[in-house]
Amino acid sequence: MDFVCGGLAASGACLFSNPFDVLKTRMQLQGELQAKGQHTVHYRNPFHAGYVVAKNEGIRGLQKGLGVAMVLHGVRNCVRLGIYQTLENKGFLRDSTGKTVLYKSALGSAFAGATGAFFGSPLFLIKTQLQSQAARQIAVGTQHGHNSAIHAIKTIYIQNGITGLWRGVNGTMLRALVGSSAQLTTFAISKDKLKEIEYLKKSPLLISLVASIFSGFIQTIMINPFDVVSTRLYNQGVDANGKGLLYTGVVDCFAKIFKSEGVAGIYKGVIANYMRLAPHSLFCLLFWDILKDLKVRYITSSPKRTLLVENR
Structure with a gap:
């Protein structure tokens, strides 16, 4: 049930965050x-980018890749949040007083994030390529010309086999390792601190809200360089052997960005990324807490279900 709660929470959050994901990409x-x-600068800032996309591609352009993005976040977070919650339920992340232990939470969330990223990598690859597809006059990066997510899967599989669908997995696992650790650890510790404030003790929803906003900010600062690299690796063209035309891997991508674009290159789209991660983190973690609460209420509403859980 913990895995289902995580997946549903992330899929629901994606409805609100996907337009900013398109702009960030x-x-x-x-x-x-x-x-x-x-x-040529087509997109000066997130607000200008939103206007340009809507003008040239219509409102639907702001929700490119929504379907595959919802499935992606459902799969990744079903695994990620499910593993993290399981570790928490087993008592691996807290001390004897029930407080979150920083290094244990960081390690647990990093492992959970990297595992979820591995399983979701093919969907992330397709989502990135669909979101990058733009009207000719505002196109940036490699344009893959996919008609749909199904068409993208078929094309990549036919050209490069099953390994082609996992191209760039190292980049996204590193991205998730850093991002998940920053997000879940700051969320858990923030909630612990906020629960000590008398005014907030009776407002668990407000505690989750404030903690998720803060965790989204920390996550954005930590994840953006790895997010840029992951996006570039996924979107680059490949040769007949499935090898990248621009980058050979994570280290090569970082090196070439620094050399050509400077430090600013790895923080491209950071504001748009925060505008994506803030609502996504907020709604995902908020929905997650709500669903977990509903699960607990459902279990405790029946003595038989409570006994079954305790026996496990």
């Missing part, structure tokens, strides 16, 4: 491996 690909001032 476009901004991270803009000026790829080009110095500032040497490329």
